[in-house]
Amino acid sequence: MTGKTIAEKILSSKSDTDSRVGDVVICRIDHLIATDGSMPMTIDYFERMAGASIANAENTSVSLDHYSPPPNRITATLHEQIRAFAAKHGMNVFEVGDGIGHQVMMETGRALPGDLVIGADSHTVTYGALNCFATGVGSSDLAAAMIGGRIWLRVPETIKVDLEGATADKVHAKDIVLSLVRTLGADGAAYKSLEFAGSAIAGLDMDARALLANMSVEMGAKCGLFHADGTTEAFLKAHGSDAGQPVAADSDAEYCQTVTVDLSQLEPQIALPHQVHTVVPVSDAPDESIQMVYIGTCAGGRASDLHEALAVLRKAERIAPGVQMIYTPASRGILSQVSKDGSLAEFVAMGGIIQTAGCGSCCGTCGAIPGDGVNVISTANRNFKGRMGNPEASIYLASPMTCAASALRGRIADPREFA
């Protein structure tokens, strides 16, 4: 018998079985999360399933992030209904302005190494950065899991992603993941787990890991897992969380595929509208004008994203005329960090706009919306037609440095020009 992957080990442990790829297992869940996007339907299913109480209410959270703040009466009222349900059942609420649930989960010790977390949102996979098996489901599955405290899962095959070498200047984790999405395609990891490995991992900070895990779902993955190491420990400690129970893959674990990325060969990348996997090096990108630059989302709204954008923005006095440049911090914690360190003021002085911590403009549910014919360059994870609320806009995805370079030029620009 060969060894096990991280996914096989965590699902074995949560189901008290010795399970392998392909087994369907019923697992205990450590934490559940819904968002204001998925919670209204979750409540509806919960009631139709005759749910009386939540099995593990103190470890069940809902994040008011997609409508943060609510842009209209209907969504504001949805928030009231969610708050009332949460209070009645004793579940935890991340309030408007606390940030994107996924970031808050990581910052509050609700997703720990070795845990199983289920979320009614596809980017729940983000906590894989913390060695946590985290996966997205719909509202009906979440309601069933709230009632029963368990979920059925098929143990996934695992693709090993070996990251080797060091990135050049102005090459970001976003460029790594975009090139991976191009290699694997939008469904290259469907139903599977990604396990990130290789000698370059040690050099990736938690923000980079969270971004890679987050965009695993852009390849269809069920989860994107990292091993726990000193960086994981330091992150958890800095946020006052305990260390969890890290799970490592066995050296003879079986992988269905291994993909190696040589980071030293990587140039800045850009995803063209309207698919995440249509990726080219920025040097081959079309010479398009840019009217909106967006730094935000659970992929690219962390403090380091703003810092890296500023490192490029500083090369000029102000952004190009006619460009709207927006930053939406991923959490309240990040907002206070960038306020204290002065980067927020610097960004505003350059011509930037700040939105409430949360999902912001990511999927057109609140925040600024691009106009017809507008080209947006964004640090987000998705660029589908209509994603930011207008099907007549075009969205390019790139690193914060590439976004900043494009803000200065008013056109798609290569950050290496601002060395």
Place this chain on the structure above:
Amino acid sequence: MDTLTIEGRARLFGDDINTDYIISSRRKRDSLDPHVLRQYLFESIDPQFAASVEPGDILVAGENFGCGSAMEVAATVVIGADIKAVLAKSFSRTYYRNAINNGLLPVICDTSGIAEGDRLVVTLGDAFSVRNETSGVGLTAEALSPVVRTIVMAGGLVPCFQNHGGFPDLPST
């Protein structure tokens, strides 16, 4: 073994149809009612579709149907439009689960030979198959796991909870 049969007209889509294309996230702000949302079904990529859909139509797509967001309205809006089955070469895992849970039958099969408007008969019995009455071609669909089959036969997760008082028992391994 119980048998489920679904018949209808093929409505063709391509690869990588994401949930935002099925129903735009911003429409959810105003209503979650599938009967309201059905008028916006596929509006970003095929504005004519919603008006042309007939009860019993069957969606037929390529790879990775339902990728992107896990939002469940992308499954309930299809049911709201009286569509009972989706055939695709593959599904995103969240769409697959959401479809099953809501009584929309996801059928994994080789859809490449199906043309717009073909008459299809999907049968889930001892075997799981699709017959294309227009072309005369028969297809085998990928078998459902026992737990999934139980949920499908119950008509979704809600009736399943009502019938079983919770999850169906899993076959012991």
